Amino acid sequence: MNKPTANQRIVLLGAGNVATHLGVALQQKGFPIVQVYSRTRQSAQELGEKLHTDFTTDLSAINPDADIYIFSVKDAVLPELLDEMDDFSGLFVHTAGSVPLSVFEGHASRFGVLYPLQTFSKNRVLTFDHIPIFVEANFKEDENLLKEVAAQLSQRVIPLSSEKRKYLHLAAVFACNFTNHMYALSSEILEENNLDGSLLSPLIEETAAKIKELHPKEAQTGPAVRYDKGVIDRHLSMLNGDKAAIYEIVSKSIHRRSQ
Amino acid sequence: MNKPTANQRIVLLGAGNVATHLGVALQQKGFPIVQVYSRTRQSAQELGEKLHTDFTTDLSAINPDADIYIFSVKDAVLPELLDEMDDFSGLFVHTAGSVPLSVFEGHASRFGVLYPLQTFSKNRVLTFDHIPIFVEANFKEDENLLKEVAAQLSQRVIPLSSEKRKYLHLAAVFACNFTNHMYALSSEILEENNLDGSLLSPLIEETAAKIKELHPKEAQTGPAVRYDKGVIDRHLSMLNGDKAAIYEIVSKSIHRRSQ
Numbered sequence: 001m002n003k004p005t006a007n008q009r010i011v012l013l014g015a016g017n018v019a020t021h022l023g024v025a026l027q028q029k030g031f032p033i034v035q036v037y038s039r040t041r042q043s044a045q046e047l048g049e050k051l052h053t054d055f056t057t058d059l060s061a062i063n064p065d066a067d068i069y070i071f072s073v074k075d076a077v078l079p080e081l082l083d084e085m086d087d088f089s090g091l092f093v094h095t096a097g098s099v100p101l102s103v104f105e106g107h108a109s110r111f112g113v114l115y116p117l118q119t120f121s122k123n124r125v126l127t128f129d130h131i132p133i134f135v136e137a138n139f140k141e142d143e144n145l146l147k148e149v150a151a152q153l154s155q156r157v158i159p160l161s162s163e164k165r166k167y168l169h170l171a172a173v174f175a176c177n178f179t180n181h182m183y184a185l186s187s188e189i190l191e192e193n194n195l196d197g198s199l200l201s202p203l204i205e206e207t208a209a210k211i212k213e214l215h216p217k218e219a220q221t222g223p224a225v226r227y228d229k230g231v232i233d234r235h236l237s238m239l240n241g242d243k244a245a246i247y248e249i250v251s252k253s254i255h256r257r258s259q
Numbered sequence: 260m261n262k263p264t265a266n267q268r269i270v271l272l273g274a275g276n277v278a279t280h281l282g283v284a285l286q287q288k289g290f291p292i293v294q295v296y297s298r299t300r301q302s303a304q305e306l307g308e309k310l311h312t313d314f315t316t317d318l319s320a321i322n323p324d325a326d327i328y329i330f331s332v333k334d335a336v337l338p339e340l341l342d343e344m345d346d347f348s349g350l351f352v353h354t355a356g357s358v359p360l361s362v363f364e365g366h367a368s369r370f371g372v373l374y375p376l377q378t379f380s381k382n383r384v385l386t387f388d389h390i391p392i393f394v395e396a397n398f399k400e401d402e403n404l405l406k407e408v409a410a411q412l413s414q415r416v417i418p419l420s421s422e423k424r425k426y427l428h429l430a431a432v433f434a435c436n437f438t439n440h441m442y443a444l445s446s447e448i449l450e451e452n453n454l455d456g457s458l459l460s461p462l463i464e465e466t467a468a469k470i471k472e473l474h475p476k477e478a479q480t481g482p483a484v485r486y487d488k489g490v491i492d493r494h495l496s497m498l499n500g501d502k503a504a505i506y507e508i509v510s511k512s513i514h515r516r517s518q
Contacts, residue, residue: 017480075482075490098482098490117462119480121473130461158458167452170494174502175445175459176466177481178509179438184475184516186434193426199417200434201471202389203376207435208467212460214380216443221276221378222436223334223357231334231357235429242512243433249508250437253501257443 005148006030008067011090012051013081015043017120018095019072023051025128029152035063039077059084066090068149070114075099082107091142097169100162101136112137112146115165116154119176128153134160134168185243192240217257224254264407265289270322270349271310272340273331274302276379277354281331282310284387288411294322298336318343325349327408329373334358341366350401356428359421360395371396371405374424375413378435387412393419393427444502451499476516483510484517 010031012023015038027033036055038044048055056062062069062085071078071094078094082104092108097115104111113136116128133150135157137143143159150157160168183204187197210219223231232251236244269290271282274297286292295314297303307314315321321328321344330337330353337353341363351367356374363370372395375387392409394416396402402418409416419427442463446456469478482490491510495503 074485075487098493117458119462119465119469119478121469121478121480124469124472126465132458132461164452164454166493167448167497168454168458170497171445171448171454171459172462173481173483173494173506174441174448176462177479177483177513178441178444178505179463179466180470180475180479181483181509181513182433182438182441183470184479185437185512186430187475189426189430189433193423195423195427195430199376199391199427200430202391203378203431203435204438204467204470206385207378207438208463210378210380210383211439211442211463213383216439216446219378219380220436220439220443221380222432224432224436224440226333228334234357234425235432238426238429242508242515246437246508246512247432249501249505250440253444253505254436254440256501 005145006152007032008145008149009034009065011035011037011063011066011069012047012072013037013062013069014072015040015047016072016074017122018116019070020047020050020122021120021126021128022070022072022095022116023047025153026149027051031149031152034066037062062088064088068093070095072096078103091137091145093146097172098166100166101138102162104138110137110139110142112142113162113165114146114150115160115169117168117172119180129155132156132158134158134165136160136162136165185246188243189239220254220258222254224251225258227251227255264404265411266291267326267404267408268293268324270294270296270325270328271306271331272296272321272328274299274306275331275333276381277375278329278331279306279309279381280379280385280387281329281354281375282306284412285408286310290408290411293325296321321347323347327352329354331355337362350396350404352405356431357425359425360397361421363397369396369398369401371401372421372424373405373409374419374428376427376431378439388414391415391417393417393424395419395421395424444505447502448498479513479517481513483513486510486514 010033012019033051033053036048041057044055044057068091092111093114115134116131118131131154133154135146190197269292271278292310292312295307300316303314303316327350351370352373374393375390377390390413392413394405449456
C-alpha cells in the first residue's frame with residue numbers, strides 16, 4: 001500500500017463502454033493497464049490494442065500480480081467470473097451502480113467499488129473531470145486508495161454505501177435512460193411526420209439547462225400540469241404503439257404532482 | 260402592409276410565460292407594444308409595467324388600431340376571447356403548438372400563427388436567437404409579415420402547416436414536459452434517500468448532449484436495453500407511488516425498440 005497511487009498496476013475485466021472509457025482515462029493519467037480480459041475475443045483484442053496492452057479471453061491466464069482488478073461487466077456476469085477467480089491478493093473493484101459491495105464476499109479478501117455516474121457510449125469522447133465517482137471498500141485503507149485513484153480522474157469523489165448507491169443508480173435510470181427514451185419517442189413522432197429531428201435541439205437543451213436553476217417540479221410546463229383534457233385527448237388520438245399508454249401515465253403523474 | 264416591419268404596433272393578449280418572454284423580446288427589437296390584456300388584473304398590471312405600456316382587463320377596451328394582436332392564452336380560453344372580439348382589422352395571431360389556424364375562422368379576416376418552440380418559465384432569461392419559430396397565415400402577405408417579424412427574433416423561422424405543427428407540439432411534449440418529469444421523479448428518489456440532487460447534473464447534461472451526435476435509439480444504455488430482469492425487479496421493489504408503473508412501462512418500451 002506504500003506504492004504511489006499512479007503506479008498501481010491495473011487489470012481490466014470487461015471491454016464494454018465503461019471499461020473502455022475508464023481504461024483510456026486511467027492510462028492517460030499514467031496508470032499501467034497491464035492486461036485486458038473479455039469473454040469475447042474481438043472485444044478483448046479491440047480494447048487491448050487500443051490500450052497497447054496484453055489481452056486474454058482465458059480467466060486462468062489473468063495476471064496474478066496486479067494491484068487492482070477492475071470488473072466492468074454486466075451485473076449478472078460478475079458472480080460467474082468471481083466463482084472462477086481465486087487466490088488473488090490485489091484489490092477487486094467493480095464499477096456497477098446497482099451491485100452491492102458484498103458481491104465480493106467469499107471471493108476476495110480486499111474489495112471495493114468505483115462507480116462513475118455517467119452514461120458511456122462507444123465513439124463518444126468524454127472527460128471524467130466533472131463526473132462524480134462514488135467509492136466504497138471493505139477496508140478503510142482500500143477506500144482511501146480508491147479515493148486517490150478516483151481523484152486522479154475527477155474533482156468529485158464521494159464515499160457512498162451500497163445501500164445509498166443503489167438508490168442513486170435507480171435515480172440515474174430515470175434521469176438518463178428514461179429521459180433518453182422520451183427523446184427516442186419524440187424522434188419517432190417527428191420521423192413519422194417527416195419533420196427534422198434537429199428542430200427539437202434548442203428545446204431539449206433548455207429543458208436540461210433549466211433545472212440547474214429551478215427544481216424540476218417548478219420548471220414543469222405543458223398540457224399535463226393543469227390536465228388540459230382537450231389537448232390531452234387530441235394527443236392521445238394522434239399516438240400509435242405504446243406511446244399512447246406512456247403519454248397517459250406520465251401526464252397523470254405530472255398532474256398529480258402539480259396540484 | 261407598406262409599414263416597415265419593426266413599426267408594427269402590437270397588442271398582447273395574455274400575460275403568462277409565453278406572452279411575457281415574447282413581449283420582452285419584441286420590445287427589445289423595437290416593436291411598439293401598445294397594450295397588454297389579461298383577465299386577471301395582477302397579471303395585466305405586472306406585464307404592463309414590465310413593458311412600460313398600457314394594460315387592461317376589459318376586452319371592450321382593446322386598442323382597435325394595432326397592427327398585430329398576439330394571443331398567448333390557454334388553448335381553451337382562445338375561442339372564448341375570440342367570441343367577444345369583433346371588427347378588428349389587424350392581424351390576429353396565436354402562439355400555440357396544438358391550436359389550428361382555423362380557430363380564427365369567422366372571428367377575423369386576417370389571421371396567423373407564430374409558434375416559438377421552447378419551454379418558457381418566468382424568472383428565466385432566454386434569448387430567442389436559436390429558438391425555431393413556426394409561422395402560418397391565411398394570406399401569403401401576412402405569412403411574409405410574420406416571417407419578417409419572427410426573423411427579427413430568431414435565425415430559424417419556418418413556415419409550417421397546422422397539421423404538421425400539431426405533431427411537432429406532440430413531439431415537444433415528450434422531449435420537454437415528459438423529460439422534465441423524468442428529472443422530477445429522479446429528484447424524488449434522491450430526496451427520499453437524502454442524496455444531493457446536483458449529483459445527477461453531469462449525467463443529465465451528457466444525456467442531452469449525446470443525442471446531437473447519436474440517434475437516441477443508438478444512445479440508449481442501462482438495464483432496460485437487454486431487459487436485465489434481475490436489476491429491473493430489484494428496482495421495481497424499491498419504488499413507491501406511480502414511479503413503479505412508469506418504470507415498468509418505459510423499460511418495456513425501451514426494450515421493444517432495442518431488439
